[in-house]
Amino acid sequence: MFDTVLVANRGEIAVRVMRACEELGIDTVAVYSDADKHAGHVRYADSAYNVGPARAADSYLDQEAILEVARKADADAIHPGYGFLAENATFADRVEREDGITWIGPASESMEQLGEKTKARRAMQEADVPIVPGTTEPVEDVAAIHAFGEEHGYPIAIKAEGGGGGRGMKVLRDPEEAASKLESAKREGEAYFSNDSVYLERYLENPRHVEVQIVADRHGNVIHLGERDCSLQRRHQKVIEEAPSPALSEGLREQIGEAARRGVAESGYYNAGTVEFLLEEDPDRDPDDPLGPETNFYFLEVNTRIQVEHTVTEELTGIDIVKQQLRIAAGEMLSVEQDDIELDGHAIEFRINAENAAEEFQPASDGTLETYDPPGGIGVRLDDALRAGDDLVTDYDSMIAKLIVWGDDREECLARSRRALAEYDIEGVTTIVPFHRLMLENDRFVEGTHTTKYLDEKLDPDLIADAQRRWGPEQAPPASADSDDEEDAEEREFTVEVNGKRFDVSLEEHGAPAINVPEGAGSTDRPSRPQSAPDSETDSGSDSVEVAEGGEAIDAEMQGTILSVDVAEDDEVGAGDVVCVLEAMKMENDVVAERGGTVSSVHVSEGDSVDMGDVLVVLE
Incomplete structure (x- = not known):
């Protein structure tokens, strides 16, 4: 068995792997980005190393940085968890060729064969496994799509080779949309998976x-x-x-x-x-x-x-x-x-995402877990990494925990789930717990007759809004400015990095003003980030952009990355026209103009990261 395993991931799955390692007597190494220096998986590991900035491409997806940490830490194996590099056959191959380090996963050759959809379809056909009617070779042009539609009918799913979870998939119902859907699927495949190859399937x-x-x-x-x-x-x-x-x-x-x-x-x-x-x-x-x-x-x-x-x-x-x-x-x-x-028996997992289900499942842009009191009791399991007082890291996905409930049968499991979700006390961050409680009252879900389209096409959004009002967190009152009860002595913990490795140190102060910790210096108390005045040269928020009377500033509705900019200065746009495409939460979102006008300025470029509220385009 291994001596030391590096977990090339973050959050709850990293902690999940580390717990298994601990039970087997294996030491664990965490890697973390600048945004995650106080994360739960960093606290849990035996040692931790910084691998770069918050942007995933510069940290968790940096293959050489991960391997360099494995060498420094004398890790003899790497577990990738899920997401990030977990299905990257190139990275698996690099680990396999690394002297003294084992890849905890399938062989890179198998990942390459089964991870790309057309190759996997061919392999399954050879094993006599039924597949949806579709292509087993990449599709390059609109003519091939039209030919497939004539043979198998519509709708058609255009899917990215390396995709999954709806990423890189476009549904084509009208032959007239073939060109735009093909281009969009290829672009999304390239953006997420560095692979713009797509294939076709009959859409069920x-x-x-x-x-x-x-x-x-x-x-x-x-x-x-x-x-x-x-x-x-x-x-x-x-x-x-x-x-x-x-x-x-x-x-x-x-x-x-x-x-x-x-x-x-x-x-x-x-x-x-x-x-x-x-x-x-x-x-x-x-x-x-x-x-x-x-x-x-x-x-x-x-x-x-x-x-x-x-x-x-x-x-x-x-x-x-x-x-x-x-x-x-x-x-x-x-x-x-x-x-x-x-x-x-029967088991159900509820993804506890930091999203507002009543606002189209919009992910939270920030927040602190002021209260975090998860449920317990027979048949209740929590996989998480955060604790009360932790700040929410929004640079990656929105899932903060997984609630898993078991029962002797489905009826008991549903009843136990209602109890567990009602006990789950989270304040400071909006989650989809109210949505989960709604589903446990929903006839289609309780009967087990729902399909993958039920939430998008059948469920009344007003029911979700009502659930959020019934079970969502109440607004916390403003914090008191009084500080008369400050203790004379205060112990503070700090995080320092030496050659990229994380160390925790404690410092006790007596009869002195509180230590002013600069942002990012590593205090685990994490004081609230000060609100700085907008800088007209660097701040992209609405306050720093001039909008002529009668004009419109089109803002980002969520944090994400700009995949494409579809307009330029002086272009004429109409209501509903796409001005840019924003990737957020692993999905491609069209940003549209609410009304027509002339583009007076464009404030983003392809590849830019934007925050919620940032101005993207201004119309006059």
Whole structure:
């Protein structure tokens, strides 16, 4: 077994991996960006090293920086978690070629084969796994899309080779949109995955999303750990996951599990992975009549890593999947066979995202966890990294925790989930806990007849707004300015970095004014950031941009990165015209003009990072 594992990730998944390592007697190394110097995974690790600025491309995605830390820390293995470099075959190959360091994941060759969608489709076809009608070679032009539409009909999904979770996917319903949708999918694929290749699939109208957890060792042994239902999604992003699926009969469950195991076994894959499928839901189905073995199901993709929702499978099987990853990477054989796997009870995972569901799930731009008191009791598990008093880091994704609930059956699991969510006390940051509580009162979800389109197309937004009012946090009163009760002695903790490595030191002060800690100096007390006056030369906020009377300043509605600028000075635009494209929360968002006018100034360029409220374009 390994002595030291570097976890090339952040947040709750980094802590999850570190906990498994600690139980196996393995030391852990954290890496962190400037934005994460006070993060939970940094506190938890045995040692921690800074790898660069907040921007992910300059820190968590910097392959050489990660490898350099592994060498400095004498790590003999790297676990990538999920996201960032977890499915990067190039990085896996670099680790494999690094002397004395093991990649905790599938072989880079398998990642390259199954991680790109067209190659994975070909591999699954050879293993006799059903796939959605589509192309097995990249599509380059509009003519190929039109030909596919004539053969298979519309709608068509245009998908990025390296995509997932809806990133790099565009749905084409009208042949006239083929050129614009193709360009958008290619651009998004290049922006997220440095790969602008796309392929086509027939788009299913009433799909359920079901995935199968796979574990395979280097000795040819492959097992599956049952399926998970991830059909409750918003814009292709999973929100609630559960296992087993409430929609599958035992016969269909067995077929899907065996198809996943067969496809992985014949591709020579090892370590943990997930095989995802789509199947057609019957919108008129009786909830008490699950989908039978005659139901069509189709291979969607393979995720060559641990999944966010691996937790529900662990709750059903009692198998620690991260420990299995570590043991497999160390060359051990699986300790269980397929016939040993039994699914016990029902489990649901709720993603606790720092988002306002009543405002189109808009992610929080800042905040401090003034209160963080998670639920407990029988059947309740929390995977998190934050604690009360922590500042919210918004440079990456919005998920701050995962609540996993288990019950003897789905009915008990739902009841226990209602109790657990009601106990979850979070103040200072808006989360989607009210949305989750709403879903536990929602007939479609409780019956288990929802599809991946339910949230986007069927759920009344007014119900979400009402849930936010009922269960959302109350506004905290302003803090008192009184400071008469200051103690004479105060202990302060500081973080210092020596050659990139993080150290914590304590300092006690007696009878002196509080130490003024400059922003970013490392005080774990993290005083509130002072509000500086706007600088007309550097500040991009609305206050620093002149807007002529009757004009319009088009602001960024969320923090993100500019993918393209579609207008220039003196251009004429109409109401609803796209002025730029903003990437936020792994999705591409069109920024449009609310009314027509002439572009008087453009304040962003392709690749710029922007904050909520920054002025992008001004019209007159």
